[in-house]
Amino acid sequence: MRFYRIVLIPVFFACFMVSGFSQENMPISPEQYIGMEPDEVWNTFGPPTHLFSRRGDNAAEDDVVFYRSGLYLYWFQNRIWQVRADRNYSGFLAGIRIGDSLDSVLEKYPDLLSKTAESIIIEINRDIYPVRLRLALDSQGTVNDMYLFRGDY
DSSP, rough: HHHHHHHHHHHHHHHHHHHOOOOOGGOGGGGTTTTTOEEEEHHHHHHHHEEEEEOOOGGGGGGEEETTTTTEEEETTTTEEEEEEEOOOOOTTTBTTTTTTTHHHHHHHHOOOOSSSSSSOOOOOOOOSSEEEEEEEETSSSSEEEEEEHHHH
């Protein structure tokens, strides 16, 4: 019996890890990730494919980060406070995806909180706390990185 536990448990866990998730089978949208706790994330998506730390400018800005399929979940005090999508993510954040033009973004969100040549910041909602979306732009004015985050941190 001990042999089966030693062999089958790691095999089951490995199969679970490889199963992954895609935009099509995610039960909720990324905007709803903000504020999720570890058990909710695990039950919704399973484990991350990568787990790492990100050092901020000071200790209060240090994060644990889960990564899978171009999506990064940043944790602070046991809750997700930021979601990042890179060029490997094929889904949407707040109706926007990597490769969208600045013009198409401005059609959806004409009121910007800030704008520079490199990025724009949009307020998505203020239900419980402000949720903002920062879009990094390339030299052609297309979205090449996205950060959805709590605006009160």
